[in-house]
Amino acid sequence: MDSGLLGQALVNGILLGGLYALVALGFSLVWGVMNVINVSHGAFVMLGAFTTYWLFVGAGLDPFLGAALATVLMFALGYLLQKYVINLIVRAPIFMTLILTFGLNLVIVNLSIVAWTGDVRSITTGLSGHGVVVGPLIVPYLRAAALLVALLATLALFLFMDRTRTGSAIRATRMDLLAAEGVGIRIDYIYALTFAIGAALAGLAGGLISMTLPITPIMGLTYTGKAFVVTALGGLGNMAGALVGGLLLGVAETVGAALLGPGYQDAIGYALLVLILVVRPTGLLGRVGYA
Amino acid sequence: MSASVRHFASSLALVTALVLAACGGSAVPGRGAEGQTGGSATETLLIGAALPLTGDLAREGKQQKDGYDLWAETVNAKGGIPAGGKRYRVEMRYYDYKSDNTQAVKLVEKLITEDHAQFIFGPYGSGATLAASAVTDKYEVPMLSPSASSESVFQQGRRYLFGLLAPNALVGQASIDLLSTLPAPPQTVAIISRNDLFPKAVAQSIEAAARARGMEIVSFEEYPIGASDLSTPLLTAKARNPDVLVGTGYTNDLVLMTRQMKELRFNPKATVQTTGPTYASYTEALGADANYVISPTWWAPGLPYTDSGKLFGSAADYARLFQDKYKYEVDYAAAAAAGCGAVLQAAIEAAGTIDPVRVRDALATLEVNTFYGPIKFNEVGQNTGTGITIIQIQNGQQVPVAPPEAATGRLMYPMPEWDRR
Numbered sequence: 001m002d003s004g005l006l007g008q009a010l011v012n013g014i015l016l017g018g019l020y021a022l023v024a025l026g027f028s029l030v031w032g033v034m035n036v037i038n039v040s041h042g043a044f045v046m047l048g049a050f051t052t053y054w055l056f057v058g059a060g061l062d063p064f065l066g067a068a069l070a071t072v073l074m075f076a077l078g079y080l081l082q083k084y085v086i087n088l089i090v091r092a093p094i095f096m097t098l099i100l101t102f103g104l105n106l107v108i109v110n111l112s113i114v115a116w117t118g119d120v121r122s123i124t125t126g127l128s129g130h131g132v133v134v135g136p137l138i139v140p141y142l143r144a145a146a147l148l149v150a151l152l153a154t155l156a157l158f159l160f161m162d163r164t165r166t167g168s169a170i171r172a173t174r175m176d177l178l179a180a181e182g183v184g185i186r187i188d189y190i191y192a193l194t195f196a197i198g199a200a201l202a203g204l205a206g207g208l209i210s211m212t213l214p215i216t217p218i219m220g221l222t223y224t225g226k227a228f229v230v231t232a233l234g235g236l237g238n239m240a241g242a243l244v245g246g247l248l249l250g251v252a253e254t255v256g257a258a259l260l261g262p263g264y265q266d267a268i269g270y271a272l273l274v275l276i277l278v279v280r281p282t283g284l285l286g287r288v289g290y291a
Numbered sequence: 292m293s294a295s296v297r298h299f300a301s302s303l304a305l306v307t308a309l310v311l312a313a314c315g316g317s318a319v320p321g322r323g324a325e326g327q328t329g330g331s332a333t334e335t336l337l338i339g340a341a342l343p344l345t346g347d348l349a350r351e352g353k354q355q356k357d358g359y360d361l362w363a364e365t366v367n368a369k370g371g372i373p374a375g376g377k378r379y380r381v382e383m384r385y386y387d388y389k390s391d392n393t394q395a396v397k398l399v400e401k402l403i404t405e406d407h408a409q410f411i412f413g414p415y416g417s418g419a420t421l422a423a424s425a426v427t428d429k430y431e432v433p434m435l436s437p438s439a440s441s442e443s444v445f446q447q448g449r450r451y452l453f454g455l456l457a458p459n460a461l462v463g464q465a466s467i468d469l470l471s472t473l474p475a476p477p478q479t480v481a482i483i484s485r486n487d488l489f490p491k492a493v494a495q496s497i498e499a500a501a502r503a504r505g506m507e508i509v510s511f512e513e514y515p516i517g518a519s520d521l522s523t524p525l526l527t528a529k530a531r532n533p534d535v536l537v538g539t540g541y542t543n544d545l546v547l548m549t550r551q552m553k554e555l556r557f558n559p560k561a562t563v564q565t566t567g568p569t570y571a572s573y574t575e576a577l578g579a580d581a582n583y584v585i586s587p588t589w590w591a592p593g594l595p596y597t598d599s600g601k602l603f604g605s606a607a608d609y610a611r612l613f614q615d616k617y618k619y620e621v622d623y624a625a626a627a628a629a630g631c632g633a634v635l636q637a638a639i640e641a642a643g644t645i646d647p648v649r650v651r652d653a654l655a656t657l658e659v660n661t662f663y664g665p666i667k668f669n670e671v672g673q674n675t676g677t678g679i680t681i682i683q684i685q686n687g688q689q690v691p692v693a694p695p696e697a698a699t700g701r702l703m704y705p706m707p708e709w710d711r712r
Contacts, residue, residue, distance in 0.1 A: 005526045008555070012522040110345055118350030120542040122550070122576035129553030129580060129709070140554040213519060214546040214576060218347055222517055257523040262514040263486055265523075 004136045009258035010251060011137050017250020018147030019209060023223050024230035024242040025154060026201030032237015033174040033194045034090055036097040040105035041227055042220030044199045047108065048074050048206025049215040050116065056123050056210075063123050064145070067207025071200045078199025082192040090191060105220065112217035122214045146208040151243075153204055157197070158239050170194055174237060229273045235286025244284055248272070336372065336379040336645060338363070338635075339386075339408030341398035341423070343415050346390030351415045351624065355437060357617050358628025359383055359412055365602060365612075365629075366636060374639050381632075384408060388419070395419040396426055403430045409645055410435070412631050413454075417441040417489050424452040433651045435635055437627030440589070441492045445671040451647075453654050453672040455627040455634065455663065456589045457679055459489075463496030465679035466563050466587045469693040470535065471504045473704055477534030477560055479509045483524045483548065485540035486513040493565055494539045501535075509533050514544075521548050522555060529557045542567040546576045553580055553709050560705030561585055571620040574687050583706035585683045585692075590623035590630075594680060594697045596664045602633055603662040630663030637661070 027041045051073055052066035061069070085104070089096045131140035161167035172180040173190045181187055205223075209215065226249065234245025249269055256268035276283065340359060343352035363381045371378040384406055388394040395414045402408040403426065411427050413420050413436030420439035427434040428449045439445075440456035470477055480501045484494035491513070498508055509531035512524035525548070528536060536559040538548045545567035552562070561583075567573045568586035592610035603609040609629065613621040634657065639645055642653040658667050664677030681693040683702055690700035 005523075005530060008526055009523055012520060016520050113345065113349050117353070118348075119572040120546055120576055121572065122546055124576065124578040124580060128578075129550055131554055138555055143554075212550075214543050214550075216543060218349075222519065254520055254523055257520075258526070262512055262518070262521070262524045264515075265518055265520075266515050 006255065006258055007137055009254040011139060012143075013251035013254035014247060015140070015143040015147050015250070016254060017247035018150040019205060019212075019246075020226050020230050020249050021243045021246025022150035022153060022201060022205040022208065024227040024234070024246050025157065025239065026198035026205075027224070027227035028231040028234070028237055028242045029157075029201070029239075030195055030198040031231065033170055034086075034191055035094060036086060036090065036101065036195075037094065037228075038195075038198065039098060039101040039224055040108060040220075041101075041198070041202055042222065042224035043105045043108040043112075044074055044078070044202035044220075045206040045209065045223045046112065046215070046217060046220040047077070048203030049210035049219070050112065050121075050206075050217070051203065052207035052210045053121055053123055053215060056125075063125065063207065063211045064149075067149075067204055067210075070207045071204040074203025074206075075196045075200035079192050079196035081199070082195035083188075086195060087188065087191065105224075109217055109220060116217060118216055118218065120214045120216050121210075123210050125211075128211075140212075142211050146212055149204070149208055153201060154239060154243050157201070161239070166190075166193070226269075229269055232273055232283055233276050235283030238283070238285050241283055241285035248284075334377055334379050335382050336410070336639075337382050337384060337406065337408045338410045338412055339384045339399070339402030339406060340412040341386045341388045341395045341402065341414050341419075343390040343395075343419075344385070344387040348390040348415050351438070352387075352390075354622070354625040355415055355628045356385060357613070358437065358621075358625035358630075359632065361613060361616060362602075362629040362632030366632065369602070372636050372639050374645055375643050379639075379645060388414065392419045392422050396422045399423040399434075400426045400430075403427070403432050408432070409647060410635060410650070412628070413437060413439060417444045417492075420444055420452070420454075421447070424449045427451050431651075432647050433635075433638075433654060435631035435654075437631050438624055440673075441489055442671075442673070443492070445673050449672070451651055453634070453668055453674070455630045455666070455674050455677075456623075457675060457677060458669075458673045459492045459496045460499075461496075461675075461679050462493055462565065462587045463498070463500040465681055465693065466497055466537075466565075466585070467500035467504050467506070469585075469681050469702065470561065470563075470704075471506075473702070476504075477506065479507045479531070479533045480535045480537060481510045481512075481528035481531055481533035481559070482508065482537045483512045483514065483521070483528060483539070485516060485518075485544055487516055487540070490539035490541070490544075490565075494537065497537050497539075497563070506535075514540075518544065518547075521551050525551055525555055525557055529555060534560045536562050538562065538564045540564075540567065542570050542573050542576075546573060549577055549580055549584065556709055558708040562706065563587070568684055569622050569682060569689060571622070574684060574689075579687070579712070581684045582686065582712070583683065583703055585681060585702070586689075587679050587681050588623050589677070589679065590626045590663060591680050591682055591689060591691050591697070592621065593691050593699050594664065596660070596662055596677075598633065598661045602636070603629070606662050606664075609662045626663055630661055630666075633661040633663065634659070634666055637666075 030038050048070040051070035055061040055066035131138050169185045230245035234241030253265050257265045363383050371380045386398040411434040417439045420436045421444040428451050433451045436454045439454050440459050510528050545564045563585045568584045569588040574581045594606045597605040610621045637659040638653040642649045667676035669675045682689040683692045691697045692702040
């Protein structure tokens with residue numbers, strides 16, 4: 001195997017993995033805190049991507065600003081959805097949360113197809129496709145920038161959860177719902193806020209994806225699937241876990257494809273998932289009982 | 292195993308089931324079709340079609356439906372189809388198979404047995420058409436397909452299936468023929484194919500044609516459906532330094548492929564891609580990066596075909612009518628869809644009846660000029676009358692560059708390297 005090819009596959013894996021990590025971050029947070037497996041998470045990614053796309057095409061807004069705006073809009077949408085829809089089933093058995101969010105996913109995706117058609121779209125700016133050459137390796141600017149934003153967002157979430165009172169309240173709610181209620185934490189508010197943060201992170205990820213990959217209204221479910229794998233790999237409700245799991249999945253897909261052939265790309269990701277579940281069911285950085 | 296881990300594992304199973312279920316779905320009737328009443332028409336001819344109006348193939352399904360509808364409206368506005376002293380007004384009936392081929396088969400059967408559709412227009416793509424053709428043959432109802440081109444679909448001995456698109460083998464041949472007539476023809480070819488029925492069939496037809504012309508295939512890589520990164524197959528191909536890169540897949544894949552070719556500074560002398568560059572959305576998504584890409588296609592608005600004013604007029608007239616009505620650019624699929632109507636109409640007129648068996652026989656021997664092109668079905672029911680056109684994207688426009696009678700521009704070869712654009 002050509003070492004240049006392997007090196008480039010590693011670079012591409014890290015760049016792709018950064019996006020996977022950001023997608024999984026919000027998914028893992030919502031699952032960990034609220035015990036809701038949000039199947040419509042990928043649909044939020046798609047909405048973030050299209051918000052960024054339309055702001056770019058319609059208003060000529062720079063996609064990085066567009067992605068920031070998409071983050072804010074998705075935060076608001078997430079807050080409202082939790083308050084008026086998800087809240088209905090938040091303490092129901094987990095199967096109900098799957099059915100509700102699955103239905104939500106169908107509604108969002110099909111409304112988007114009706115509104116925007118199923119056409120493939122992509123944001124192409126002057127920077128698209130250009131990159132910096134480091135020895136035998138090429139690092140595309142936009143993918144590198146997307147990775148950087150993903151890392152910063154993870155850091156920001158970590159600081160928020162670790163250093164603020166609200167963050168502590170979210171963590172407390174995750175650890176022990178009754179005790180959190182007992183000390184006066186407004187659970188409804190914490191849930192809405194958590195779901196909103198999850199949606200906002202999905203929106204940001206979508207915005208970054210729209211700059212580097214083709215987007216369509218049906219792209220979401222792929223990302224929900226990736227988020228699920230990443231969460232299982234890294235450990236549930238664990239921010240560092242999402243990052244590690246995302247990078248691991250990205251690298252496994254590209255390097256595995258380079259070694260075994262691109263036909264195995266998806267198989268490798270899922271084989272890794274099965275392996276981790278057998279060897280370390282809590283995920284790489286997960287702790288027993290923390291879920 | 293602790294409770295939380297078991298919980299986690301059962302959640303995993305549920306999500307997997309739901310994600311799989313998203314690819315399926317159950318049948319509900321689609322919207323009924325329109326079609327204006329046209330003057331003296333006395334009887335109704337019911338034509339049914341199952342289409343993927345929602346799900347992954349919603350875009351393709353909509354385009355095909357628009358083509359069918361435009362034909363139905365046009366023929367009704369011209370007074371319907373005359374046959375045996377009567378005039379038939381066309382009514383279309385659609386069902387949505389939600390991009391699920393097994394549903395397509397059931398809905399085609401429903402159209403024939405419950406709705407009593409007299410003729411069937413095809414679902415989208417080779418897979419669904421192959422599946423549905425078992426049903427149309429069973430009930431002896433002719434089915435015209437505007438989107439199946441794989442030979443395997445037609446080599447099942449079906450008597451009632453006819454396809455407007457030229458066979459895949461011709462797609463490969465036409466692309467390679469064009470390149471091999473260049474003053475300094477390319478010597479080496481790398482192929483990257485989506486691991487999927489149609490993209491792989493086209494990739495293999497290009498491979499066979501290139502070998503027949505003495506070109507060397509330096510790599511043949513397959514990528515999975517829904518791949519979100521194509522850097523590995525691209526790097527493998529790049530390492531072999533091919534003169535031509537052939538990429539097959541759908542618009543989504545090929546937009547990604549071209550984008551990553553630029554990222555990885557992969558500079559073959561020519562890029563041939565199918566199918567994607569013939570859709571306006573490809574050029575819109577990539578902007579100037581789409582330039583110089585070559586694509587074989589079954590039809591383009593610039594072709595010199597005409598039905599002599601009988602129905603739509605010329606290929607360009609059809610493209611204009613389509614654009615005015617639906618506000619987006621027509622491509623080969625939507626043209627072939629309306630072409631199905633034109634061909635059925637010609638066969639009914641030739642047979643002088645709407646009796647399905649006699650119309651089937653008329654189709655088998657039909658030779659007619661339409662806006663889509665000259666139609667003549669071979670012994671397995673594939674149209675070999677209309678040749679393959681090769682387009683190249685030049686300044687964001689699809690320019691026909693071959694065959695000579697259809698060409699409005701010259702092939703730009705070799706294409707400039709990414710850094711020099």
